[in-house]
Amino acid sequence: MGKKKWKKSEVMWGYFLIAPAISIIAIFALVPVGYAIYYSFTDYSLFHPPYFIGLENFKELFADEDFWQVVKNTLFYLIGVPVGLFVALFLASLLNDRTLKLAPLYRSIYFVPVILPMISIGAVWIWIFNVKYGLMNHFLGLLGIKPIPWLTSYEWSKIPVIITGIWQGFGGSTIILLAGMQNIPGEVYEAAKLDGAGGMKMFFRITLPLLSQSIVVVTIMSVIASFQIFDLVMVLTGGGPGRSSASIVQFIYEKAFRSFEMGYASAAAALLFVVIFIVSIVQLKISQRITNY
Amino acid sequence: MKLWKKNIWKNTILIVFGIIILLPFFWMFTTSVSDPLKIFSEKLRFFPEEWRWESYREAVSKVPFFLFMWNSFKIAFLVSLGQIITSFFAGYAFARLKFPMRNLIFYIVLGTLMIPGQVTLIPLYSIMAKFNLINTHWSLIIPGLASPFGIFLMRQYFLVFPTELEDAAKIDGCNVPKFLIHVALPSSKSILATLGVLAFIGSWGNFIGPLVFLTDLDKATVPLGLYRFMGSYSTSWPELMAATAISIIPLIVMYIIAQRYIIEAYSFAGVRK
Structure with a gap:
């Protein structure tokens, strides 16, 4: 490992210039993702703080007919x-x-x-x-x-x-x-x-x-x-x-902000995130294979 | 001759699609100047018998549409200004300055592009509630002040920014802030304008954010106001079409002025990903 030499003024300016953007993104995108994951394992509503219930939300989701209905609709779209x-x-x-x-x-x-x-x-x-x-x-x-x-x-x-x-x-x-x-x-x-x-x-x-x-x-x-x-x-x-x-997002919105089941809604949101993530990765892999042939 | 013939059928198809795009706007407009009672006829009428602008007046008197516009404008303006400033600084730093963990931080920023807004909406709501910002425009402005896409765009820009300019400035005793303001800023006006316009459009069209965060009608943005207007029982079709026309006019004007930048930025976003 070669030691990198940092120029002190550059390092200072570097951190100073990224600070505004990074703090906004950290507070309003990164931290919320962490919370979203945490909430999805909790029973949480506006009226009481979240408490941990493990995989209960996901179990309930998979048994929820309404959830399957909105998943089917969204796939149809x-x-x-x-x-x-x-x-x-x-x-x-x-x-x-x-x-x-x-x-x-x-x-x-x-x-x-x-x-x-x-x-x-x-x-x-x-x-x-x-x-x-x-x-x-x-x-x-x-x-x-x-x-x-x-x-x-x-x-x-x-x-x-x-x-x-x-x-x-x-x-x-x-x-x-x-x-x-x-x-x-x-x-x-x-x-x-x-x-x-x-x-x-x-x-x-x-x-x-x-x-x-x-x-x-x-x-x-x-x-x-x-x-x-x-x-x-x-x-x-x-x-x-x-x-x-x-649609799925409508389901999330209604659960979270109409019936205030925020933990349950977070679990649905987490599933949506995983699906979108997988889709992006799969399609990126496909495109890499295409460009490499 | 052959070329001309070939372009005739091409033009025909392209015009048909142009009509498909423009017809709904045309239909919106003719409905908005029609008599509310006369639109209910079995016969299709593309031009009203007489032009009636009443619906515009009725629409803006039933709900405060100009207030919605002001709200949307205020939020979109501050969001674009914020994104221009934070992206300009961060883009430069990520492209030109060397500091520990630079690439790691940049890739994390890029990674946040993959996070759908609906995932962060619920925690964002609790954060805003904690800061007492629910039902204020700040709940929509503050999270929008920085954008991973803007940082990415500006970093790309500074990666190909001529080093000679920076070196020359340094020899003249220019330090980082002086260089940014006197050299980099004047020459990056058009990319910053592009970024600003994109941020403005995105903020103006945002629906789920205002729907969740804003409760008072007089705080509503244009899309939320229009949505609430549709839900009220006394709305007639000409009034709704008039309100819709009002809601898109600012963006249409902006599009006519900044069209080239908008389209360029959009194809850039596509090609670069």
């Missing part, structure tokens, strides 16, 4: 991920064209919903999905389809959430994928063209493999966003009818 990815890939490959003069304009328009509050977006879409006077059923009516009770039926209630989510997010994914495509050197395509490769072949043999890094990023981001879905559900359906569209 994942359908939006591949659909959104497909739309974004399609649009990005259309936009990746230097001869297309209007490309920046399209890009800017697609991106608009990404920056808007989910609650505002939901407010607009709840009106679009109105069973009698909404835009959606108007259009379906033109195709001869009978009005669908989007927000008020057990069978349909998850679909508006997925559609709105895709509409809100595809612009963001498109931009990430487009940036990835523009990073692929033009010479690769030139060489392929000389070898007589056609557009489709180039897309599957060159664009897709070289884009895998960006595709993994987009997938991770959308899977995580999908697991954390809350705002859209709250505003569109409130989780109903019944519990047919309630």
Whole structure:
């Protein structure tokens, strides 16, 4: 072990400059994670301090039908991920064209919903999905389809959430994928063209493999966003009818801040964290394997 | 000729998706200027027979929308300012200064990016309750004053920041604070603006935080206020659409001004991860 020589003034300034950021992150992110883990093993409510009960919360969770219902709903919401990815890939490959003069304009328009509050977006879409006077059923009516009770039926209630989510997010994914495509050197395509490769072949043999890094990023981001879905559900359906569209985060929120079972809610949150963590690790490993081959 | 034809079908598809994005906004707007009684017709009407701005007035008189905007603005502004300052300092230190445990601390900071906000929400609530900050805007401002993403962004920036500038400044007798303020700050204006805009957007759109921490209606932020407005029984569709239009106008204006930075930062976030 070689001894490192630190410059005293640099060390001092270093700690001094990171201090504000680090103390905020430590107090409001790191310490809470510790507490969250601890709470998940306790019986804790606003009305009494936490006391340790071991794995009771988790046992109770696994036996809780409502919990399984929200887990199932949340997994169902994942359908939006591949659909959104497909739309974004399609649009990005259309936009990746230097001869297309209007490309920046399209890009800017697609991106608009990404920056808007989910609650505002939901407010607009709840009106679009109105069973009698909404835009959606108007259009379906033109195709001869009978009005669908989007927000008020057990069978349909998850679909508006997925559609709105895709509409809100595809612009963001498109931009990430487009940036990835523009990073692929033009010479690769030139060489392929000389070898007589056609557009489709180039897309599957060159664009897709070289884009895998960006595709993994987009997938991770959308899977995580999908697991954390809350705002859209709250505003569109409130989780109903019944519990047919309630999400995991909504379950956590209601347990913690409506019925004040904070230990129980922490256990659900801890499970969500573990799942998200595993998903990120698995997808990172996949992307490493892809880039290393 | 062939190119032109190819671009025709490309443009058609891209325009269709553009319409898919813009139509809901258009529909929101036409509803907001329609008569509340006339929107309930079986016939689809894209333009109202007469424009009626009443709903805007009714929406802002039923709930204090301008107050919500002020609340949101105040919180988002302080959060972005805080993130700009803390990230600027920490990003520089992590990239350019050598001190014990530097990398370890940086990786821990990066690790916190993986923590979903819902996990820390419950402990955060107890912390805020302990400090008597529940139902105050501070409960939303203070935790937002630093961001791992901002630190990461600024560190990347300073890693490629020309060393010559720093060396020259040092020869001129510039110490760390002087260098940061007189040399680094002026040249990193645009990345700091980007970071600020992203923080602003994130803070403005936050819903679960205000929902949990703020109880009084006059403390509510725009999304929370809109949510409460939807829940009140006397809200008509034109009023709700008017309120929604009001709620997104500040962000749309900001997007038009800072669009290039926002999109760049977003693709950066994607490519770098």
